[in-house]
Amino acid sequence: xxxxxxxxxxxxxxxxxxxxxxxxxxxxxxxxxxxxxxxxxxxxxxxxxxxxxxxxxxxxxxxxxxxxxxxxxxxxxxxxxxxxxxxxxxxxxxxxxxxxxxxxxxxxxxxxxxxxxxxxxxxxxxxxxxxxxxxxxxxxxx
Amino acid sequence: xxxxxxxxxxxxxxxxxxxxxxxxxxxxxxxxxxxxxxxxxxxxxxxxxxxxxxxxxxxxxxxxxxxxxxxxxxxxxxxxxxxxxxxxxxxxxxxxxxxxxxxxxxxxxxxxxxxxxxxxxxxxxxxxxxxxxxxxxxxxxx
DNA sequence: CCGTATCGGTTGCATATGCAACAGTTGTGT
DNA sequence: ACACAACTGTTGCATATGCAACCGATACGG
Numbered sequence: 001x002x003x004x005x006x007x008x009x010x011x012x013x014x015x016x017x018x019x020x021x022x023x024x025x026x027x028x029x030x031x032x033x034x035x036x037x038x039x040x041x042x043x044x045x046x047x048x049x050x051x052x053x054x055x056x057x058x059x060x061x062x063x064x065x066x067x068x069x070x071x072x073x074x075x076x077x078x079x080x081x082x083x084x085x086x087x088x089x090x091x092x093x094x095x096x097x098x099x100x101x102x103x104x105x106x107x108x109x110x111x112x113x114x115x116x117x118x119x120x121x122x123x124x125x126x127x128x129x130x131x132x133x134x135x136x137x138x139x140x141x142x
Numbered sequence: 143x144x145x146x147x148x149x150x151x152x153x154x155x156x157x158x159x160x161x162x163x164x165x166x167x168x169x170x171x172x173x174x175x176x177x178x179x180x181x182x183x184x185x186x187x188x189x190x191x192x193x194x195x196x197x198x199x200x201x202x203x204x205x206x207x208x209x210x211x212x213x214x215x216x217x218x219x220x221x222x223x224x225x226x227x228x229x230x231x232x233x234x235x236x237x238x239x240x241x242x243x244x245x246x247x248x249x250x251x252x253x254x255x256x257x258x259x260x261x262x263x264x265x266x267x268x269x270x271x272x273x274x275x276x277x278x279x280x281x282x283x284x
Numbered sequence: 285c286c287g288t289a290t291c292g293g294t295t296g297c298a299t300a301t302g303c304a305a306c307a308g309t310t311g312t313g314t
Numbered sequence: 315a316c317a318c319a320a321c322t323g324t325t326g327c328a329t330a331t332g333c334a335a336c337c338g339a340t341a342c343g344g
Binding site: 285287288289290295296297299303304307310311312313314 | 315316317318319320321322323324325326327328329330331332333334335336337338339340341342343344
Binding site: 158159162172188189190200201203204205208224225226227228 | 321322323324325332333
């Protein structure tokens with residue numbers, strides 16, 4: 001039986017280390033990386049939207065956003081239609097570092113996919129996205 | 143650009159949640175799961191072997207093993223050939239819960255791979271293991 | 285309407301994790 | 315044989331993360 005999850009967890013941790021090393025000089029730790037990419041891609045997402053997208057506990061999301069707000073990377077604006085919701089927007093400061101964050105992300109992707117053919121990657125993506133879908137469904141049913 | 147790492151991280155976290163829910167009644171938290179599988183598969187591994195296999199920081203490994211030892215799941219025996227090394231062995235108690243841990247692991251794998259053909263899985267495994275290899279190489283070069 | 289359930293977010297607490305500094309052991313070069 | 319580098323594991327500290335309890339806002343059923 002091949003160890004899918006072992007490989008998957010290992011890659012995940014290695015990437016986290018890679019991000020830390022490449023971006024620590026900019027005051028961005030590994031855990032901020034995903035937030036920056038998601039928030040810049042989806043300005044106006046609520047905290048819950050981010051929680052769902054990033055698959056982290058909502059308390060972790062709230063606290064990470066506290067930090068990102070305090071260092072000036074995001075603005076949080078209460079939703080006027082539903083006063084429970086808080087909408088998250090990137091600031092200019094985030095947009096300034098975005099290219100570098102994206103570059104680190106791309107470098108990592110390029111390097112781990114070295115020597116893998118287009119056909120293989122296509123199958124890989126297809127399988128991976130179905131797995132992600134299933135994983136979220138399974139958690140939703142618990 | 144497809145988001146490999148986002149999917150991969152999401153699946154990783156979902157699995158962690160799944161493990162917690164399925165095994166919390168037995169006093170096993172998600173992070174022990176991998177340790178139990180690895181130690182039972184490789185009795186006599188040193189802490190460093192485990193660190194490399196599991197891709198976690200060595201301090202985390204040392205502390206998790208402290209815990210597993212204190213609850214009676216492992217025994218640690220200093221290596222007589224190299225007194226720096228500590229060899230880790232499963233106890234009877236670990237072997238008793240092993241089937242259940244393996245079952246949870248298998249259930250998860252079966253469920254996330256539902257509807258994926260053998261050919262697709264073969265390509266997926268091939269690509270994933272190469273990515274894992276590359277990821278570890280990249281970290282090694284840092 | 286009113287009472288209740290649900291939802292989105294926050295907080296207290298416990299645990300997990302990483303990094304850097306450290307200690308003891310082994311290997312290496314002279 | 316000795317000095318020094320590399321290796322293995324441990325510890326102090328800071329941060330990240332999850333869970334459960336909570337709060338205010340909204341939806342829903344009578």
